[in-house]
Amino acid sequence: MSIDSRRWQREGIFTAGRSGTWQWRDPYTGKPSATISYRGLGDAVVLQYSIGDKQMHQHIELTHTGCNFGGARTWFACPNCCRRVAKLFMRSGAGFICRHCGRLRYASQSTDAVGRTWLKQYKAEAKLDKYHVRPKGMHHATRAKLLTVIHACEEQRDRALCAFMTARFPNGWPW
Numbered sequence: 001m002s003i004d005s006r007r008w009q010r011e012g013i014f015t016a017g018r019s020g021t022w023q024w025r026d027p028y029t030g031k032p033s034a035t036i037s038y039r040g041l042g043d044a045v046v047l048q049y050s051i052g053d054k055q056m057h058q059h060i061e062l063t064h065t066g067c068n069f070g071g072a073r074t075w076f077a078c079p080n081c082c083r084r085v086a087k088l089f090m091r092s093g094a095g096f097i098c099r100h101c102g103r104l105r106y107a108s109q110s111t112d113a114v115g116r117t118w119l120k121q122y123k124a125e126a127k128l129d130k131y132h133v134r135p136k137g138m139h140h141a142t143r144a145k146l147l148t149v150i151h152a153c154e155e156q157r158d159r160a161l162c163a164f165m166t167a168r169f170p171n172g173w174p175w
């Protein structure tokens with residue numbers, strides 16, 4: 001889901017005092033898939049929508065560049081990095097942000113989470129012998145507990161990968 005400043009400028013959405021809704025349609029079924037409300041302020045636009053139960057309210061500043069033949073082009077200022085961009089992309093938890101911020105966000109989130117699971121797993125594995133064998137003197141229950149931790153870490157990484165791929169390819173994975 002993205003919004004395009006060129007299209008919104010053409011449609012007059014940024015005009016102060018204008019408000020309405022913007023809708024996305026499923027490209028296959030043609031049915032509405034998402035709707036947001038907007039309010040034009042001239043030099044900014046306010047977006048209101050919900051993600052799950054969460055009400056989102058975003059104030060997005062606009063910047064203008066002049067054209068040689070008169071008139072001006074309107075751009076979004078990314079609410080996260082202030083970069084001047086034509087398109088903002090919807091990222092759950094962050095709202096509409098630029099492509100660059102969207103990428104950074106997912107990359108860092110997934111590496112942090114995945115990194116933590118590896119650390120946790122190494123610690124558990126260090127207590128066991130090679131191939132997760134129970135060292136002499138260790139209780140069976142202790143080994144079982146460590147194995148549970150290791151498997152949970154592996155599962156968590158699978159889930160992180162799934163979440164990453166779904167965020168990156170919302171319309172289906174490329175395989």
Ligand SMILES: [Zn+2]
Nearest residue numbers: 078081098101
């Ligand atoms: Zn940004």
